[in-house]
Amino acid sequence: MEWIVGLQALLQATVRMATPLTFTAVGETYGERAGVINIGLEGLMLIGAVVAYAVAFTSGSIWLGVLAAALAAMVFGVLFGIVTITFGANQIVAGAALNLVGLGLSSFIYRAFFSNVTDRAIQPLGSVKIPLLSQIPVLGPVLFEQNLLVYIALLLAPLAALVLNRTMLGLAIRSVGEHPKAAETAGLSVVGLRYGAVAFGALMAGVGGAYLSVAYANQFVENMVAGRGFIALAIVVFGRWSPMGALWASLLFGFTFALQLRLQAANVQIAYQFLQILPYVATIVAMILLHGQSAQPKALGVPYTERA
Amino acid sequence: MSEQAPRLRLAGISKHFGSIQANNDVSLEVAAGEIHCLLGENGAGKSTLMNILYGLVRPDAGKIFLDGRPVTIHSPHQAIELGIGMVHQHFMLVPTLTVAENVILGTRSLLSLRRLRESVLWDRRAIERRVGDVVQRYGLKINPGARVASLSVGEQQRVEIVKALYRGVNLLILDEPTAVLTPQETTELFKTLRSFAASGLSIILITHKLHEVMEISDRVTVLRDGKVVGRRTTCETDMHELAGLMVGRDVRLTVEKTLARPGAPVLMIENLTVVDDEGRRLLDNLSLQVAAGEILGVAGVDGNGQRELALAIIGILRPTSGEIIANGQSLIGRTPRQIADAGVRHIPEDRQQMGLILEFSVADNFVLKAFDRPPYTIHGLLQPSAIIAYAQTLIERFDVRTPSPTLPVANLSGGNQQKVVLGRELDSRPRVLVAAQPTRGLDVGATEYVHKALLAQRDAGAAILLISTDLEEVLALSDRIVVLYEGRIVGEVPGDRANVQQIGLMMAGVQGAQSAARQEANMNEV
Numbered sequence: 001m002e003w004i005v006g007l008q009a010l011l012q013a014t015v016r017m018a019t020p021l022t023f024t025a026v027g028e029t030y031g032e033r034a035g036v037i038n039i040g041l042e043g044l045m046l047i048g049a050v051v052a053y054a055v056a057f058t059s060g061s062i063w064l065g066v067l068a069a070a071l072a073a074m075v076f077g078v079l080f081g082i083v084t085i086t087f088g089a090n091q092i093v094a095g096a097a098l099n100l101v102g103l104g105l106s107s108f109i110y111r112a113f114f115s116n117v118t119d120r121a122i123q124p125l126g127s128v129k130i131p132l133l134s135q136i137p138v139l140g141p142v143l144f145e146q147n148l149l150v151y152i153a154l155l156l157a158p159l160a161a162l163v164l165n166r167t168m169l170g171l172a173i174r175s176v177g178e179h180p181k182a183a184e185t186a187g188l189s190v191v192g193l194r195y196g197a198v199a200f201g202a203l204m205a206g207v208g209g210a211y212l213s214v215a216y217a218n219q220f221v222e223n224m225v226a227g228r229g230f231i232a233l234a235i236v237v238f239g240r241w242s243p244m245g246a247l248w249a250s251l252l253f254g255f256t257f258a259l260q261l262r263l264q265a266a267n268v269q270i271a272y273q274f275l276q277i278l279p280y281v282a283t284i285v286a287m288i289l290l291h292g293q294s295a296q297p298k299a300l301g302v303p304y305t306e307r308a
Numbered sequence: 309m310s311e312q313a314p315r316l317r318l319a320g321i322s323k324h325f326g327s328i329q330a331n332n333d334v335s336l337e338v339a340a341g342e343i344h345c346l347l348g349e350n351g352a353g354k355s356t357l358m359n360i361l362y363g364l365v366r367p368d369a370g371k372i373f374l375d376g377r378p379v380t381i382h383s384p385h386q387a388i389e390l391g392i393g394m395v396h397q398h399f400m401l402v403p404t405l406t407v408a409e410n411v412i413l414g415t416r417s418l419l420s421l422r423r424l425r426e427s428v429l430w431d432r433r434a435i436e437r438r439v440g441d442v443v444q445r446y447g448l449k450i451n452p453g454a455r456v457a458s459l460s461v462g463e464q465q466r467v468e469i470v471k472a473l474y475r476g477v478n479l480l481i482l483d484e485p486t487a488v489l490t491p492q493e494t495t496e497l498f499k500t501l502r503s504f505a506a507s508g509l510s511i512i513l514i515t516h517k518l519h520e521v522m523e524i525s526d527r528v529t530v531l532r533d534g535k536v537v538g539r540r541t542t543c544e545t546d547m548h549e550l551a552g553l554m555v556g557r558d559v560r561l562t563v564e565k566t567l568a569r570p571g572a573p574v575l576m577i578e579n580l581t582v583v584d585d586e587g588r589r590l591l592d593n594l595s596l597q598v599a600a601g602e603i604l605g606v607a608g609v610d611g612n613g614q615r616e617l618a619l620a621i622i623g624i625l626r627p628t629s630g631e632i633i634a635n636g637q638s639l640i641g642r643t644p645r646q647i648a649d650a651g652v653r654h655i656p657e658d659r660q661q662m663g664l665i666l667e668f669s670v671a672d673n674f675v676l677k678a679f680d681r682p683p684y685t686i687h688g689l690l691q692p693s694a695i696i697a698y699a700q701t702l703i704e705r706f707d708v709r710t711p712s713p714t715l716p717v718a719n720l721s722g723g724n725q726q727k728v729v730l731g732r733e734l735d736s737r738p739r740v741l742v743a744a745q746p747t748r749g750l751d752v753g754a755t756e757y758v759h760k761a762l763l764a765q766r767d768a769g770a771a772i773l774l775i776s777t778d779l780e781e782v783l784a785l786s787d788r789i790v791v792l793y794e795g796r797i798v799g800e801v802p803g804d805r806a807n808v809q810q811i812g813l814m815m816a817g818v819q820g821a822q823s824a825a826r827q828e829a830n831m832n833e834v
Contacts, residue, residue, distance in 0.1 A: 166428060166429050166430060167418075167427055167428050167429060168412075168416050168417070168418050168427045168428075168429065169418040169427065171405070171409055171412075171413060171429070172413065172414070172418055174402070174404070174405070175402045175405065175413055178402045178403070178404050178405075179400070179401070179402045179403070181400060182399075182400035182401055182402050182410075182413075183402070183413065183414070184364075184383075184384055185362070185364070185384045185394065185396065185400040186384070186388075186400070186410075186413045186414035186415075186471070187383075187384055187385035187388045187389075187414035187415075188385070188413070188414045189385075298403075298404075
């Protein structure tokens with residue numbers, strides 16, 4: 001029976017590790033379906049992580065921290081929007097800048113306010129057992145004995161899919177990413193929709209980052225996002241620009257994170273550095289396998305300027 | 309008010325882009341139930357005027373009145389709310405969405421709790437039914453559930469019209485709607501438009517085709533260089549007068565040509581097949597021959613393999629299988645440069661993308677295919693004086709209107725740009741000339757010039773493959789005509805006995821059109 005316990009722990013960790021990826025990738029799916037690629041997710045997640053930690057530490061409320069993280073990331077998302085949507089700057093360059101800002105700013109905030117604090121730990125978000133459902137063997141603990149943010153992430157993906165595929169808003173977002181001029185001549189505001197999608201994407205990245213510092217760990221660590229923002233970008237592609245696809249792909253990548261942790265703990269005779277690169281190797285392999293598939297929104301990365 | 313105000317009145321509209329005055333004090337009136345043609349050459353300012361009306365472009369000056377009320381239109385959204393609909397020349401449809409989704413796009417509130425039932429699309433079928441109702445009411449044939457990407461160009465145009473009708477427009481603008489249609493589809497469209505007008509809809513049709521004006525419109529406004537140069541009631545004018553107004557001088561509407569004296573076949577294409585990455589057969593076992601001193605016209609609706617045919621001959625596209633022979637030599641596997649040197653020259657369909665380097669001077673563009681050879685390059689160094697001297701002679705011979713050979717070719721008009729291409733490609737006396745859409749976007753004067761140049765090459769013994777989606781051009785110039793449909797040649801007719809109806813059917817891929825055409829040709833011989 002020992003292997004069942006092992007499997008259960010592995011899957012439980014998979015879901016936990018997938019959660020920040022799900023938030024970020026589902027948000028980015030919206031942005032990209034509206035035609036804006038934001039490679040600054042890593043920076044936004046870092047901002048989310050540090051703001052959530054700082055607010056939770058000072059206020060004592062985890063949820064206040066998550067809310068503050070979401071708003072802070074959204075502010076930076078709107079700034080990114082001003083640069084790329086209003087001024088039509090190159091989205092890759094602006095996103096790269098956002099990563100640098102996020103990395104520098106999060107480290108700065110942390111050092112400025114917490115370098116003299118001795119006990120930096122906070123009480124992280126606890127898990128909530130769902131009655132009855134959590135009694136199901138294996139699946140119960142994996143899906144129904146997690147913290148609230150995990151549940152929110154698991155519900156977010158189908159809800160996001162529903163909005164994208166079955167509402168006028170979703171239709172509008174999709175059309176703006178495929179053929180913005182057609183959307184505009186149909187009476188939609190390309191600029192407004194893109195701002196909305198980008199702001200939502202940034203907000204979600206902020207929550208994803210917050211999860212890392214206040215739900216997964218119990219404190220902030222410099223550069224703690226460790227490339228998850230970039231993995232989320234790959235997940236959007238891997239999930240073929242659909243929210244549900246992003247959820248499945250997040251779980252797959254969450255599994256590689258969980259697996260390398262398990263293998264390290266199991267004292268496998270491989271240098272731990274090699275185990276740690278597992279998720280990143282998986283990302284590269286996934287991108288190679290998906291090469292040339294074209295579910296990509298046609299206007300992705302192309303600034304929209306009104307011209308006759 | 310004694311008299312009913314017109315549906316639309318534009319008063320004194322002006323708009324400039326940089327130094328170009330696109331519209332200059334333009335006034336226009338359209339009554340309810342009227343079909344009004346806006347006639348003018350490319351660059352006369354027709355599209356700008358309509359984009360102003362649709363809220364895509366803001367005018368510098370002028371007023372817009374709808375049913376006598378002054379309005380300002382800052383966005384397409386406002387235009388739609390005022391009952392204005394527009395069918396753009398390049399369709400504004402999202403190919404990945406269905407017909408119904410494209411139609412309802414932007415017609416309901418995006419996210420409103422009060423009107424949640426409007427914002428949520430639970431039932432795709434219900435929406436398709438509602439769009440289907442509009443489709444049926446107006447007698448248009450489209451399946452609302454079909455994905456737009458799978459529709460033909462003619463069907464996509466109908467989707468655009470349904471889009472406007474669904475929004476309840478009372479003024480419909482169509483920008484060059486027949487450019488992408490076969491003659492039969494055009495007839496069908498005009499029938500539809502007439503029935504719309506009869507039910508009170510006002511229609512503005514932008515065109516540069518005179519016979520369309522005569523066929524469909526009640527009244528016509530002619531634009532030239534951004535200004536209104538004439539207003540006519542259609543039944544009181546004729547093509548000749550309109551052509552004069554449009555161009556600003558007398559024009560001959562037909563091309564004068566002598567009978568061809570074809571020699572031996574020079575260009576031979578056998579079983580040419582091009583398959584793209586997704587397995588589509590863009591050219592399918594195509595065979596043809598062009599003799600010296602003959603123009604073979606290739607007719608067809610855009611996108612049926614014309615591009616691929618031209619690119620395969622000049623060596624830019626590697627065919628999947630088949631043989632291309634010019635002057636007895638195979639061209640397969642040779643580089644574009646070698647093919648050009650073998651006397652196969654090309655007038656590309658897009659002169660700005662493929663024919664010229666716009667930032668380069670007129671002179672440099674003339675020597676693009678020979679710049680590295682004497683006398684233009686000696687000992688590895690460019691010889692500017694030789695290049696300029698050569699350019700001077702070509703500027704004179706081909707009547708290029710430019711103040712200097714060193715001016716960037718981007719500063720020239722479309723017609724003069726095309727003359728630069730002609731000069732470069734024709735000066736070497738080509739044995740084979742592939743002319744793709746040689747007059748696309750040119751004004752009447754420049755078109756005349758190009759046609760004369762092609763005929764002169766023919767009479768000098770060149771084998772000319774004329775690929776054009778402008779059926780009138782093909783009919784006017786060709787000694788023989790083949791029709792291209794989905795990468796195959798579906799019919800061949802002699803140029804002097806060509807029948808527009810038959811060619812139109814073949815262009816639409818209708819089976820049996822070919823044999824009918826042959827029968828008719830035989831009957832004419834008897």
